[in-house]
Amino acid sequence: MSAVVGARPVRRRRLSTTAIVFIVLAAVLVLSAVLVTAAGKPFFTAGNLAAVLTLMSILGFVAIGQTLVIIAGSLDLSVPYVVSTASIIGAGVMAQGPAGIVPGVLAALAVSAGIGAVNGLIVTGLRVHGFIATLGVGLIISGWLGTSFQGSFGSAPPEFRVIGATLIAGVPLSTIIMLACAALAALLLHRTRLGHHLYAVGGSASVARLSGVRTKVPVVVAHALCSMLAGLAGLLLLARTSVGSPTIGSQGGYDLMSIAAVVLGGTLLAGGVGSVLGTIGGVAIFAVLDNVMSVLEVNPFLKDFIRGSVIVLAVALYAWRSVQRRPPRFRPGKEAAP
Amino acid sequence: MIATAQRSLGQRFLSGLATPSGAVFVLLVVLLIGVIAMNPNFAEPGQLVRFLSRTAPIAIAAIGQFFVIVSGEFDLSMGAVIATQVVIAGNVIGQDEAMILRGIALMLAVGVVVGVVNGLLTTVAKVPSFIATLGMMLALYGFVRFLTGGAATGNPVDSFREIGRGALFGVVPYPVLILLAVGLLAWLVMRAPFGQTLLAVGDNPVTARLAGTRLVLVKTSAFVLSSLAATVAGILLVGYAGVHPSVGQGYEFQAITAVVLGGAVLGGGRGWVLSAAAGAISLELLFTLLNIAGIDATWRPTVQGAIIIAAVALGAVAWRSARKPKPSRPAGATGPAGTASIPTTTTRSGER
Numbered sequence: 001m002s003a004v005v006g007a008r009p010v011r012r013r014r015l016s017t018t019a020i021v022f023i024v025l026a027a028v029l030v031l032s033a034v035l036v037t038a039a040g041k042p043f044f045t046a047g048n049l050a051a052v053l054t055l056m057s058i059l060g061f062v063a064i065g066q067t068l069v070i071i072a073g074s075l076d077l078s079v080p081y082v083v084s085t086a087s088i089i090g091a092g093v094m095a096q097g098p099a100g101i102v103p104g105v106l107a108a109l110a111v112s113a114g115i116g117a118v119n120g121l122i123v124t125g126l127r128v129h130g131f132i133a134t135l136g137v138g139l140i141i142s143g144w145l146g147t148s149f150q151g152s153f154g155s156a157p158p159e160f161r162v163i164g165a166t167l168i169a170g171v172p173l174s175t176i177i178m179l180a181c182a183a184l185a186a187l188l189l190h191r192t193r194l195g196h197h198l199y200a201v202g203g204s205a206s207v208a209r210l211s212g213v214r215t216k217v218p219v220v221v222a223h224a225l226c227s228m229l230a231g232l233a234g235l236l237l238l239a240r241t242s243v244g245s246p247t248i249g250s251q252g253g254y255d256l257m258s259i260a261a262v263v264l265g266g267t268l269l270a271g272g273v274g275s276v277l278g279t280i281g282g283v284a285i286f287a288v289l290d291n292v293m294s295v296l297e298v299n300p301f302l303k304d305f306i307r308g309s310v311i312v313l314a315v316a317l318y319a320w321r322s323v324q325r326r327p328p329r330f331r332p333g334k335e336a337a338p
Numbered sequence: 339m340i341a342t343a344q345r346s347l348g349q350r351f352l353s354g355l356a357t358p359s360g361a362v363f364v365l366l367v368v369l370l371i372g373v374i375a376m377n378p379n380f381a382e383p384g385q386l387v388r389f390l391s392r393t394a395p396i397a398i399a400a401i402g403q404f405f406v407i408v409s410g411e412f413d414l415s416m417g418a419v420i421a422t423q424v425v426i427a428g429n430v431i432g433q434d435e436a437m438i439l440r441g442i443a444l445m446l447a448v449g450v451v452v453g454v455v456n457g458l459l460t461t462v463a464k465v466p467s468f469i470a471t472l473g474m475m476l477a478l479y480g481f482v483r484f485l486t487g488g489a490a491t492g493n494p495v496d497s498f499r500e501i502g503r504g505a506l507f508g509v510v511p512y513p514v515l516i517l518l519a520v521g522l523l524a525w526l527v528m529r530a531p532f533g534q535t536l537l538a539v540g541d542n543p544v545t546a547r548l549a550g551t552r553l554v555l556v557k558t559s560a561f562v563l564s565s566l567a568a569t570v571a572g573i574l575l576v577g578y579a580g581v582h583p584s585v586g587q588g589y590e591f592q593a594i595t596a597v598v599l600g601g602a603v604l605g606g607g608r609g610w611v612l613s614a615a616a617g618a619i620s621l622e623l624l625f626t627l628l629n630i631a632g633i634d635a636t637w638r639p640t641v642q643g644a645i646i647i648a649a650v651a652l653g654a655v656a657w658r659s660a661r662k663p664k665p666s667r668p669a670g671a672t673g674p675a676g677t678a679s680i681p682t683t684t685t686r687s688g689e690r
Binding site for chain 2 (some may be wrong): 018106126127128129131132133136137138139140141142143144146172221256259261263269280299301302303305306307308309311314315316
């Protein structure tokens with residue numbers, strides 16, 4: 001993405017936001033390595049890197065979906081409840097044994113996609129702000145979860161739990177699946193008509209409308225995909241914990257943290273600008289910070305303080321310079337930013 | 339506009355009720371009648387006043403959140419501010435009566451600082467308010483839990499807690515008086531030039547800036563008002579909830595729900611401040627109604643979720659219809675003939 005070449009001579013090349021995200025990530029990595037080494041513990045070990053990658057996977061899924069929704073100019077606050085729902089449904093169907101794995105996964109993903117479609121239809125059809133629509137749907141689901149399930153529910157067979165425990169060349173399988181989803185999402189955004197429409201609608205719904213784009217379809221699809229990815233996150237949590245839990249999503253705080261990760265990754269909250277690659281960088285920054293703080297045994301409550309400060313500082317860093325700028329996609333003579 | 343000025347007070351009242359900000363009062367009355375029908379005891383003045391006193395903190399929080407939302411921003415740090423203030427009250431005031439005034443002064447100062455930081459992050463550093471206040475929320479919660487270890491700590495002296503649970507002459511609870519005072523102040527603020535500027539900023543920041551509004555000052559003031567309201571809510575909550583770092587959790591979303599239920603539009607520019615308080619009271623009435631009807635408390639979120647989606651969907655329709663035909667306002671639907679100066683088509687007049 002830094003390989004964009006201007007047609008006219010550019011006096012001072014401006015770094016793309018994604019580049020800054022990864023510079024911040026590198027800085028965080030270096031700082032962490034120094035801090036951890038100074039504390040007399042190794043940082044770049046296979047075990048520790050696998051721990052960081054595992055931390056990335058769950059939030060990663062949710063954040064990829066959130067990226068799509070935010071680029072389309074909406075927001076999804078219902079993800080934690082979708083995560084819980086998927087884990088409950090998956091565990092319920094899989095309780096019958098290995099034969100239930102495929103139906104369980106399919107059922108969980110189908111229900112998640114359905115929730116997402118409802119979100120999208122409320123946003124587009126009833127013209128309710130994404131914040132309220134998804135907050136409302138999330139509350140509706142949480143009422144159902146809280147009423148119908150007390151404690152854990154169902155169970156996952158050992159064959160399914162393997163997914164949560166497998167390492168391939170030192171990389172957890174769940175992280176590989178997450179990165180594959182990220183690649184697919186990036187492909188969708190940059191190589192398909194739907195992806196371009198997502199950017200167009202998020203940038204300005206009325207301009208997109210006047211240009212002949214069906215503004216409702218991309219938003220509904222983005223919401224459905226976002227919820228499906230949240231459902232995948234729920235299934236992976238199920239593979240890790242082996243029982244479905246009605247509170248696993250809200251405990252993780254995936255709604256606000258995924259939005260924070262997306263914005264940390266350089267995506268504009270207002271929509272229309274952003275990339276999945278940046279989001280992965282944002283998620284990685286969180287994962288490294290979390291890992292370092294637990295290795296250094298920082299007080300868990302102080303973690304939140306540091307996390308909050310990092311979010312604000314990092315976003316201030318590039319919000320400061322990128323908000324007024326037009327997205328590079330529309331600059332003449334420049335390639336589309338990846 | 340001329341037509342508006344010519345209409346009588348009654349007509350203006352009726353057309354006001356037809357806007358989302360007015361409809362919430364209809365909803366409030368309907369809910370109140372519903373609750374009283376199912377539980378006649380609720381109509382007793384004592385019960386009503388006690389209910390109002392229980393609702394005061396969330397209503398005050400909603401009033402604070404209104405200022406931020408109407409200027410086009412969010413304040414997610416509200417719950418964390420409440421928790422911070424509660425913990426400050428417990429630690430600074432403690433059992434020392436002499437510290438009460440100094441403690442309150444400190445809490446107000448902390449509220450102002452949080453608001454200023456939120457406002458400057460949003461306006462000067464250009465961090466979206468959603469993220470800025472989310473960061474503030476994480477930071478404050480982390481700080482509070484770090485200080486307390488996540489457990490309940492000592493309550494402040496009883497005479498301070500009286501503010502939240504005492505009553506003037508043993509009849510009118512202080513929270514109700516404070517709610518009335520805050521409501522009156524908020525109403526005056528929104529009528530003052532500052533309030534009108536706030537609405538203008540929320541409606542269209544570009545034109546507001548071109549018209550000479552100092553966006554930084556106006557928006558930061560809105561954030562300060564919001565965290566001051568959270569501070570007052572915190573002072574009241576110490577009274578009957580005691581000191582625990584989880585006091586105030588979820589208040590930000592509750593307050594946003596109330597504001598939206600009160601007809602304010604996310605994105606700013608539309609709404610009435612007292613409707614926000616009415617939204618909060620309606621929400622609590624609804625929960626009371628569910629309680630009396632014997633529905634499990636676990637279903638509360640579901641009802642809340644359905645209600646806010648419905649309210650916003652209806653509100654969007656109503657605001658659009660109130661806005662589109664400029665010459666003939668939808669007042670034609672409620673008021674008698676002769677109000678509109680130009681009798682154009684009123685196809686949307688059937689919608690509320």
